[in-house]
Amino acid sequence: MEQTPAMMVALSAFVNWCEAKGVRSFPAQPATVAQFTLENAGLGIDVLSEVVDHIADMHEAAGLANPVATWIVAEAMDRIDSRAEAPRSWPKEHKWRFHQLPCILRRYLFAHDRQREKTVRQAQGEAAKARQELAAIQKPVEGSNGTTHAAA
Incomplete structure (x- = not known):
């Protein structure tokens, strides 16, 4: 090595x-x-x-x-390092078990959960933006002759 x-x-x-x-x-x-x-x-x-x-x-x-x-x-x-908190995704009734794990494993799980939450929040933000863009595309547009039609 x-x-x-x-x-x-x-x-x-x-x-x-x-x-x-x-x-x-x-x-x-x-x-x-x-x-x-x-x-x-x-x-x-x-x-x-x-x-x-x-x-x-x-x-x-x-x-x-x-x-x-x-x-x-x-x-x-x-x-x-005994201060790391159980990941928020863990059920409340099992969070006490987190502190029974070795430090290295707690640190890994905590970091992994933090990254997972960040990824989920990012995906949720992208989905919300996509829904807004879709709504803007689908919003009825009034034509010059007074008729209403969906934007293409």
């Missing part, structure tokens, strides 16, 4: 942290990844998610166990 510049930047934060702590970054231990996320919560969940994704990709590309796919990393990420 080729490492992109974005991956290198994201991984450098983890590698530098590991060097400062005197722990190895590769192969990484799940507890190391979890501690890194907790101590670097100030970077924000978006940046940390990217770093964690790159750590996972790096290990999987090398054929090593993914230290990210563990309960301890999921718990650390949950501590950082």
Whole structure:
């Protein structure tokens, strides 16, 4: 797997942290990844998610166990981002289940639902515009001889 510049930047934060702590970054231990996320919560969940994704990709590309796919990393990420709300499309009686999902899955579902809502609103707007245009075309037009006929 080729490492992109974005991956290198994201991984450098983890590698530098590991060097400062005197722990190895590769192969990484799940507890190391979890501690890194907790101590670097100030970077924000978006940046940390990217770093964690790159750590996972790096290990999987090398054929090593993914230290990210563990309960301890999921718990650390949950501590950082527990505020995400259940998607509005979920039935009220099931919204509590959203908070039982791992952080990474909650973030995916929330973003997916937000994109879905945006697409639906856009389609509704386009449909409303099309209905207005159709109504304007179908609106009766008074001719010069006083007769009324539908516009073509």
